[in-house]
Amino acid sequence: MPAGFRHCPDFYRLFMDPSSSESAAPVPSESELLALRRAKLEVIRALGVDPFGGRFDVTHRPGELRAAFAEGLAVRVLGRITSWRDMGKTQFFDVSDLGGRIQAFLNAKNVGETEWTLLKDGIDIGDWVGIEGETFVTKMGEPSVKVTALTLLSKSLRPLPDKWHGVTDPEIKSRQRYLDLVANERSRDTFLKRSLMVAEIRRYLQDRGFLEVETPMLQAVAGGAAARPFVTHHNALNMPFYLRIAPELYLKRLLVGGYPKVFELNRNFRNEGISRRHNPEFTMLEAYWAGADFRVMADLVEDMVCQLAEKFCGGLRLEHTNAAGEVTRTINLERPWRRAAYKDLLREIDPSWFDYSPERRRERAAELGVEISPAMEDYEVTQQIFEKLIEEKTFDPLFVTHVPKELVPLARQNVDDPSVVDVYELVINGQEISPGYSELNDPVVQRQRLLDQAGEEVQSLDEEFLLALEHGMPSAGGLGLGVDRLVMMLTGAESIRDVILFPHLRARDQG
């Protein structure tokens, strides 16, 4: 029976009642659009076609075929229908996946009546199909597939976003990332690059003898950073666990165990506010290298980031653009990257900064337009100036060295100037992207520093870690690299949400 939808207008009424549908996803029965798509399911079934088809072997992906196009090929291509041009007896539609699109040309004379009816009355933009046919070029010069067989692989029961404007609502972009990926070329590009960059970081380190390891995410003591942890509970052991805030203390145990070069590239969790630069879970690289120091680690990160930029950004001069395609920022990664001491950077703001009294520094901060809360210590006033007037305004790479020890209590002190520590803090794109250390390996000093840091909360001391250190950790360089922020810098994303597939949002009210 030729059961085109237009021939049976009562059909959809049978399927207006949502009460039989699954309860997980609420189906707004009031929407005629959704009802029509559901009704088409029965049109399709009446044709003897499975609306959620099975296996379909392919010869090409849509974008591959378009890139390496030749006429006269017999091809089978799988993709989602993303646009449609109806010319009557001739139908044009684009078949796309994340990597690209190819145009399909379907003429009534080339297919059977069932497939023609299927296309005209059963299929919508958004459906997944497999097409089979021969390649050719249209009069307009468009590489195309002349379809001789059409297989429906999945009926889409909801319409796709606007074909021209795409998805712009940031909440939908994040919460329903699949729609963002379908609609927005830039998001597809960003997440493809992220995946390739992460793979490249692994390859880069493995090529240089670093071994990737996995250490606990559930920790009895959350150490290695100063941040509030998430708390959970182990039922069988009846004890609290913390989601790790850093892998550092476990990676250092591995140095004690004799691994000369290790890294971990995975998630950390910090129970803090969400912002343009912060997600509660974020991806961090930590690498440790026995015998190295912070300078060696600085060279390593500089070389690695430049390789990533050359590979994925077409060079070392990056241009960030907004939605309108206007250049909003340029970043020059050409080597060597600037290295400067913390105090020298502050003297560039005010040559006499360190000659002032603490009171005068507060006044001066106000004059410079930097807000200082009364509770701040003197060194925090200086740090506030650094963050607002140096870090946030530095876009080209800058290694900040000789950092005051108050700011980084767990690093090795400088031999010549004990008031500073042997670290770098790499600032690019107005953010700290990577810290690097000459790691502290004196167990006695380490215990005292941890005790000072812990203050009242002595139970937060990681005794297992200190025990390991007493067995001897080789001197080592270590680095951290915020992968999300790195990807932001390399792709020009303005928010961390634009480089994390599923960033955290407040739970939607399901009532």
Add this chain to the structure above:
RNA sequence: GCGAGGUUAGCUCAAUGGUAGAGCAGCGGCCUUUUAAGCCGUUUGUUCCGGGUUCGAGCCCCGGACCUCGCACCA
């Protein structure tokens, strides 16, 4: 947690306190090489939720939810 702005059709967005609209998508029609296809016709609403003021509220007031931006938190 604090401050500012926002929430209208499936999507992108309009609407001096006076009949809730456009484009796209959808639906019907025409067209056998189109591509933001075109042309003709046409449908679609809990204006975020709950109160209030008013003859009358998408618009004004109060409360709430959520989103965005900023601040705070953040080795």
